[in-house]
Amino acid sequence: MTVRTAIHAVPLTATIGAELHGVSLAEVAVDDALFAELRTLLLRHKVLFVRDQDITRAEHVALAERFGPLEDHPVLGGDPDHPGLVRIYKDLDSAPEHYENAYHCDATWRVDPPMGAVLRCVETPPVGGDTIWVNMVEAYRRLPRSVKSRIASLRARHSIEASFGAAMTPEKRRDLHERFPDAEHPVVRTHPDTGEEILFVNSFTTHLVNYHTPDNVRFGADYAPGASELLNYLMRQASIPEYQVRWRWTENSFAIWDNRCTQHYAVQDYWPAVRKMERAGIIGDRPF
Template sequence: MSLTTSLGSGQALRASRLPPDGLYEGPRELRRLAPGQPDRPYTLFDVVPLGPVIGAEIRGADLTRPLAPAVREEIDRALLEWKVLFFRGQHPSPAQQRAFARNWGELETNPLLAAGDDPEVARFDRSSAPSFENVWHTDVTFRERPALGAVLHLREVPPYGGDTMWADMASAYDNLAPEVKERLEGARAVHDFVPGFARFTPEERLIPFQDRFPPVEHPVVRTHPVTGRRMLFVNTSFTTRIVGWDRDESDRMLRLLFQQAHVPEYQVRFTWRAGDVAFWDNRATQHYAVNDYAPHRRVAERVAVAGDRPH
């Protein structure tokens, strides 16, 4: 980007250039709702926003009891509008956590993760052990049908640190340059579980899963099946290349797209207390578990809801 400006004094501003494909300052479009979607009030609980486009605390809903249909409907609307919901001090049992998640569909498990006392509940028991969640990612995009969403319960929290961050990938798409959007129209990318796990998992444990989870292709920009919003759907953990592009061109574009999750205006950051629950739309977000609490212990349990094929 070259810039030469004539000034009234007859002087000229020196030529300057920024490296291409960066993130630059300036106004960003922050739109929480899809075009034409009304901003209706909630009547069965309180919704406390934690940011302009993503993240809200739900007060007055009990996840440990069966949800009345009207409550389930309002939570679903809040999830679509805010992308990640937080419920303080719930302390659900694994069975209650599963029952809540089943309001949104069948559950799925990830055999690459450790299970808790309940085989349908993944457990993340972290202290001094390496953590592989501290990168921006969307869960299990290496599946043909990545998860619809996930319900995470923090059972034990460290004395400091251990926050989780989420980014709104609809805002990330909205703010791409028009020429980038045009270039991505119809583009598809390969997703593979191997690069996301190989740095922390012995080869002999991963090899048996190669046939079960072959590389899959998803659109680089997916359409949300309910809201219709367009969203970036590539992530650092699992996206390896854009189909049909030269490798250098693919790498350069993916680096640019991966950067978009790093924009604070698209993010929410949550500081946990023991017993808190988060429920996020995996189709519309990326998340990042901040690994800044060693040698203290952090124990979380997650239930995932099976999703659809991205389009």
């Protein structure tokens, strides 16, 4: 029997991403059946894209809240009228910033990193400003067997101080660290809904915390730079094109992604043109 679906999803690559057609995100926000279908598609494709969604900020927030409570951000500015909606505005009044143009999962410096996010393009440059997403399930699956064995029990430290805090004064950086101490996560996490194994290191990751054991280290050179070389190798997996999808933004286009099993990279190739985005990040759970 053929199952009828209301949302038409067109895969964009063989490994990640689908564009949705015939759907209003405002309707998804209030329709249980449509939301259940969208959630199933998200678990399958890991990032979903929709164009021409001229909906209100309240409807944007309502859609994201279907997944769970929203989080704020200690550095990026939020919308005062819509808590949980973070403004990522790169305009002519601000100097170019380079926090986004690195492969990353959002906020893995939190003990409980975000489950995902709903991102809207408010204003896009005439050319450039694309975003890349990466399937980190596929990145883990295609690692050599020897590497999988080597990293199976490893854990890593993730830091906001070493990323967003780097451009701050020492006093502000220390305050940021006190409010958000480094988090420790497994290098390979398990997706709580699908059971998939995920390579879980990114640009917020500073070092492997339990590498220095007799099995791994004979001399200091095995640990430093040995551990950092392994971590850098793992982080570079996100840059492999076969695991990626690249999205060209248009005004009122949306991306909805599963932050637990993807990374993304906001390409900053458009300065001094303007790029304005609004993101609702969804609170997640502790990786295991």
